[in-house]
Amino acid sequence: MLTGKTVVWTNQENFATLHSDIHWGDHEFIYGILAEYGYDETLPFSGLDSQQLRIRTQLERNLFAVLKHGQYTRGAEIEILEQRLANYVGRKHCIALASGTDALLAALLALNIKPHDEVITSVFGFIAVAEIISLLGAKPVFVDIDPDTYTLNPALLESAITLKTKAIIPQNIYGQCADFDEINAIATRHKLPVIEDGLQSFGATYRGKRSGNLSTLACTSFFVNQSLSAYGDAGACFTNDDVLAERLRQLIRHGQEKRYYHTRIGINGRIDVLQASILLAKLEILTEEVQARIRIGAALTAGLKGCVKTPLVRPQNTSVYSPYVIQVLQREVLQKELQKQGIPSKIHYYPPLHLQPVFAHLGLTKGQFPMAETVADKVLSLPLHPYLSEETQDRIIDEVKQATKKRGG
Structure with missing residues (x-):
């Protein structure tokens, strides 16, 4: 039962002494949890609490079904979710993963990105793309952005392509897709695959097609602040390519072609059934x-x-x-x-990637990506x-x- 009272807890307050009279269904409890992570404002930045109240019955039904059948890693909910997500996006295949970052990693592994390869991406945005490229020993090659949409500027793309370039990853940012007609045309001329980074754009469209259906391979995130969100981490890859889809399915299960028979190095990237059941409720x-x-x-x-x-x-x-x-x-x-x-x-994002200390070894300096640097000083999220x-x-x-x-x- 809701009390109608709004309680705001700051990080300085003792959570343990304040929560004893709070019911799990109350707004107060939800705000208290958010406060522990720095959300100490009376106006929530996200609408997760309101959304939860709206779909509570379906959420509980889905979650209790999982608890009843007890299949937490290989339940039917995953296959159902993948089919519904594929239908929503308009793709033949969806592979659900444990996070958007895992989706990016699996995509690059599926394309066989190796050490010393180059992968082109935007210089402005969340670090995940450049981070995964670097983890594989490849080199992120940054391109400046369109100052109005904050997405990769196609006019600057071709000059960044070299003989070492193996893929292009445009980042959709702030909910809007990059200019994929231009990017795909350039990629086709150079026979390069394009991975759509749709971590912030699920549900958005470009020329009538939904994000996730704009390139060779697409990745998205269902992190808690996204347009479709889990209660924790989850993600997905989308493709029409049967070979890539099968490769991805093997990769996220430690490279298994069949049980305990491994044909490639992979990862533990599977989504869990509880998160899949939550996403099914929200997808409705x-x-x-x-x-x-x-x-x-x-x-x-x-x-x-x-x-x-x-x-x-x-x-x-x-x-x-x-x-x-x-x-x-x-x-x-x-x-x-x-x-x-x-x-x-909030500020999303500062500084741009070429000025992050972790990429100092690339030898990039202030002034090389003027559009990204300009907007990084001014952007503010409401x-x-x-x-x-x-x-x-x-x-x-x-x-x-x-x-x-x-x-x-």
Whole structure:
């Protein structure tokens, strides 16, 4: 039973002494858990609590079914999920994995990426792609971004291709897909495979096709902050290639062709059945949630127009705004003003990848990727999820406007 009271717990408070009278179904408990990970605001950044309340009955039904049959690693839920995800995306094959990072790793292993190979990717975004390339002993080759969409700039792609290039991985970012017509055309000329990094764009479209169906092979993430999210980690690969699909299925089970018969080096990358059952419950409402994301994103953009730089969605694209990102000068000042009013915000991402200490060995320096460096200094993520009420949308818009005026534009 909900008490109707909002409890905000900070990291300084003692969780053990505060949780004794909280019921597992209460908002208070959920906010308390979030607070332990730094979410100490009254306005949640995600809508996971509201979503959970909406689908609680189906979630419990799915989870209890798994507990009853006891097949936690090879249950039928995985096969059902893979088929439904493949149908949603429009692909022949879906291979569900334990995380989006595992999906990227499996994809590169399936393409036989080796030490000293080169793989081209965007210089701006989450580290996972460049990290996996490096883990395999290959070299990430960075390309600067389109300053409006933050995705890899196709005009700069061809000059990055060398005899060592073995694949191209454009990152879809902030919920919007890269320009795959241009990228695929260049890749075809050079006979290179393209891996769509759709970790932030599940449910988005490009020229009427859904993310996950735009290249040779696609990867996505179902991490807790994504448009389709597990309660923890999960991911998937998509392809129409029968050979690649079978290779991926073997790779995620330690390279097994059949039980205890290993024909390649692989990984333990399988999704667990509990997460699959959770995703099946959430998949039932995904289309409606994606429509809500698009509608709310458009409302925020209209309300903030002329105040800050808002997301530009290309006419051929739809975006799931994962997350919703503005550009603003004096970002930290705006953040502090918003925080005072209970509006959370985050920075995704700073610094760009070529300036990360872990990639210092590549010998890249400040100034080599000017677009990425410029936007990395200005981007700020605001709350957007399918359960953001009109009242809360207006509040976010008003507070950003007021804070912008206060700091002098």
